[in-house]
Amino acid sequence: MYYPVSSVLIEFLVLSMLEKQDSYGYEISQTVKIATDIKESTLYPILKKLQQAGFVTTYTQEYQGRKRKYYAISNVGREQIRFLEQEWLTYKKTIDGIIEGSLRK
Amino acid sequence: MTRAQFLKELEVKLQPLSRKEYDEAMEYFTELFDEAGSENEDAILKDLGTPEEVAKELLSKLASTPIIIQREQSREKKSSFSQAKSDFDKEKKRIDLLDFKRLSIRFDTADLSILPTNEETAYLICDEDSGVTIENQADLLTIRQSFNQKEIFSSNFTLKTLIQDITQQIFLDNHFQLYLPKNYQQKVLTVQLGNGDVNLENLAISGGTIQTGSGDILCKNCHLSQMNIGAGAGDIGLLSCQIDKGNLQIGSGDISLTNSQVKQLQIELASGDIDCTLSQLENLDIDCASGDMELTNCQFIGKTSLTNVSGDISFRDFHSNANTTSLYIETAFGDCDTNLTLSPNGRGFAYHAPQASAELHIQSQTGDIEIF
Numbered sequence: 001m002y003y004p005v006s007s008v009l010i011e012f013l014v015l016s017m018l019e020k021q022d023s024y025g026y027e028i029s030q031t032v033k034i035a036t037d038i039k040e041s042t043l044y045p046i047l048k049k050l051q052q053a054g055f056v057t058t059y060t061q062e063y064q065g066r067k068r069k070y071y072a073i074s075n076v077g078r079e080q081i082r083f084l085e086q087e088w089l090t091y092k093k094t095i096d097g098i099i100e101g102s103l104r105k
Numbered sequence: 106m107t108r109a110q111f112l113k114e115l116e117v118k119l120q121p122l123s124r125k126e127y128d129e130a131m132e133y134f135t136e137l138f139d140e141a142g143s144e145n146e147d148a149i150l151k152d153l154g155t156p157e158e159v160a161k162e163l164l165s166k167l168a169s170t171p172i173i174i175q176r177e178q179s180r181e182k183k184s185s186f187s188q189a190k191s192d193f194d195k196e197k198k199r200i201d202l203l204d205f206k207r208l209s210i211r212f213d214t215a216d217l218s219i220l221p222t223n224e225e226t227a228y229l230i231c232d233e234d235s236g237v238t239i240e241n242q243a244d245l246l247t248i249r250q251s252f253n254q255k256e257i258f259s260s261n262f263t264l265k266t267l268i269q270d271i272t273q274q275i276f277l278d279n280h281f282q283l284y285l286p287k288n289y290q291q292k293v294l295t296v297q298l299g300n301g302d303v304n305l306e307n308l309a310i311s312g313g314t315i316q317t318g319s320g321d322i323l324c325k326n327c328h329l330s331q332m333n334i335g336a337g338a339g340d341i342g343l344l345s346c347q348i349d350k351g352n353l354q355i356g357s358g359d360i361s362l363t364n365s366q367v368k369q370l371q372i373e374l375a376s377g378d379i380d381c382t383l384s385q386l387e388n389l390d391i392d393c394a395s396g397d398m399e400l401t402n403c404q405f406i407g408k409t410s411l412t413n414v415s416g417d418i419s420f421r422d423f424h425s426n427a428n429t430t431s432l433y434i435e436t437a438f439g440d441c442d443t444n445l446t447l448s449p450n451g452r453g454f455a456y457h458a459p460q461a462s463a464e465l466h467i468q469s470q471t472g473d474i475e476i477f
Contacts, residue, residue, distance in 0.1 A: 026140030
C-alpha cells in the first residue's frame with residue numbers, strides 16, 4: 001500500500017488481532033503485512049515493546065512437535081486498545097473532514 | 106543465502122545484546138523459518154533482508170536504554186549545611202556542547218565516561234569546580250581540564266596541602282561524563298588522558314583516537330570503525346564490541362578482547378599479555394614483545410598473524426576451526442605442542458585444513474606454542 005503505517009498504528013493492529021485471538025510471530029507478521037510492507041526487524045522490537053509495557057504476555061505451546069511462542073493480550077492491553085481506537089477514530093474523522101471539505105480553519 | 110547461513114550470521118551480529126535479549130531474538134527468527142516452512146524459505150529470506158540489516162535495526166532498537174542523568178536530583182542533594190559538604194558530594198553541572206564535526210578531549214587527571222543519550226545534542230556532566238575549558242574553532246570543539254599546578258605549588262605549600270589537595274584533585278573530583286547522541290556516528294573523536302580511565306558504552310564511533318597515559322580503556326557494546334586506541338601503562342578491555350578497522354597499541358598494560366567481532370585490527374603490545382575469548386577474528390595482526398597470547402574459543406576468518414618474541418602463544422578450543430583454518434607455525438627456540446597433525450613447512454610446520462578458508466600464521470622467537 002502507498003501510505004506508510006506508523007509504529008503506533010502497528011501496535012494498534014497487533015493489539016486488535018490479539019484481542020480476538022492469541023497469535024504467534026509468523027501469523028502476526030503475515031497479517032500486518034497485508035496492510036504494510038513491514039520488515040520483521042521492525043515488527044520484532046514493536047512486539048518486545050508491547051511486552052515490556054505489559055500490554056501483551058507470552059506463553060509457549062507445542063505445535064507439531066516444536067515450540068511456538070504465543071502472544072496474548074492483557075487487561076492493560078485491552079484498555080490501551082480502547083485508547084488507541086478513540087485516537088484512531090478522531091484521526092480518521094479529521095483526515096476525512098479535511099478531504100471532504102467539511103473541516104477548514 | 107540459506108536459512109542456516111542467515112541464522113548463523115545473525116547470531117554473530119547480535120552478540121552485543123544482553124543474553125536474554127539475544128536468546129529471545131534468535132528464538133523469534135528461528136521460529137519464523139519453522140512456521141514459514143522450507144517451501145517458503147526463499148520468500149522469507151527475501152522479506153527479512155540481510156542479517157546485517159536485521160541486526161542493525163534490532164541493536165539500535167533493543168539495546169538497553171542509557172541512563173539519563175537527572176540534574177534536578179543532584180541539586181537536591183545540596184544540604185543546608187553547605188560548609189560541611191563532603192568532597193564526595195560535589196555538585197555536578199551540565200554543559201551543553203555546540204555542534205561539532207571533530208571533538209577533542211584533553212584531560213590531565215580526570216576519568217571520562219562516554220555514553221549515549223536520546224537527546225539531540227551532546228553534553229558534558231562534570232563537577233561545578235572542575236576547571237574545564239571549552240574552545241570552539243571552526244568545526245573543532247576542544248575540551249580541556251588540567252591539573253592546576255599554580256595553586257597547589259604556591260608559596261605556602263606544605264605537606265598537608267600536598268596530601269589533601271593533590272590527592273583530592275586526582276582521586277575525588279575528576280569524573281566527567283560525556284553524553285553523545287546516537288546519530289553522532291559520523292563525527293571524529295579524539296580523547297587524550299593523562300592518568301584517567303576511559304569508559305565507553307553502547308556507542309557507535311567511526312573515526313578517532315583514544316589515548317591514555319596510565320589509565321585503563323574499557324569499551325562495552327561499542328561499534329568502532331577507523332579507531333586508534335592506545336594506552337601506556339593501562340589496560341585495554343573490549344567487551345561485546347564490533348571493530349571494523351582499527352589499531353590497538355599498548356605499553357605495559359594487558360589487552361582483553363571478549364565476545365567481540367573484529368574485521369580488521371592491528372594490535373601491538375610491549376610487555377603486556379593479550380587474551381581473546383569467544384570472538385570472531387578476521388584479518389587480525391598481533392605483534393607482541395614479551396607478553397603471552399591466549400586465544401580461547403575464537404573463530405578465524407581471512408588471514409590472522411600472531412608474532413611474539415619471548416612470550417608464549419596458546420589456543421584453547423581450536424578444534425571448531427580445524428576444518429577451515431590452516432596453520433603456519435614458526436618458532437626458533439620454543440616448543441610447539443598440539444593434537445593436530447603437522448607437516449614440515451619451510452623453517453616451521455604447517456597444518457592444512459581440509460576446507461581451508463582461513464590462514465593463521467604463528468611466529469614465536471623463544472616462546473612456546475600450544476594449540477588444542
